[in-house]
Amino acid sequence: MSDDFLSGTCEPCRGGIPPLTKAEADGYLQRVSGWELVDEGLRIERNFTFRNFKEAMDFVASVGNLAEMQGHHPDISFGWGWAKISWQTKKIKGLHENDFIMAAKTDQLFHS
Numbered sequence: 001m002s003d004d005f006l007s008g009t010c011e012p013c014r015g016g017i018p019p020l021t022k023a024e025a026d027g028y029l030q031r032v033s034g035w036e037l038v039d040e041g042l043r044i045e046r047n048f049t050f051r052n053f054k055e056a057m058d059f060v061a062s063v064g065n066l067a068e069m070q071g072h073h074p075d076i077s078f079g080w081g082w083a084k085i086s087w088q089t090k091k092i093k094g095l096h097e098n099d100f101i102m103a104a105k106t107d108q109l110f111h112s
């Protein structure tokens with residue numbers, strides 16, 4: 001379940017630690033449904049669909065506001081009826097628990 005990620009806070013990651021291994025990331029992935037590992041396990045992505053352009057744009061804005069509040073920022077692409085959110089911790093060029101916390105919080109925004 002993503003509940004434990006949801007209650008987590010996104011602690012600043014200033015680098016100097018190794019990213020999650022592929023095996024660790026696979027384990028964390030079980031706790032956020034709909035997300036997939038891409039870039040050889042260096043990032044996670046999820047595609048979201050909407051009824052129109054504005055709903056996609058509003059979702060992107062809400063994820064952007066969350067990112068500013070948490071100090072952790074996704075790569076985002078979107079268009080009419082869709083948005084793709086991609087999380088990675090750039091400081092360590094890979095995945096950190098923070099990315100999974102943000103994935104869980106992204107899902108919560110989608111469902112709200």
Ligand SMILES: C[C@H](O)[C@H](O)[C@H]1CNC2=NC(N)=NC(=O)C2=N1
Binds near residue numbers: 012072089091
């Ligand atoms: C100290 C502060 O947490 C860092 O500068 C943050 C800001 N937002 C960030 N966002 C992402 N996606 N990766 C980072 O490594 C990152 N670093």
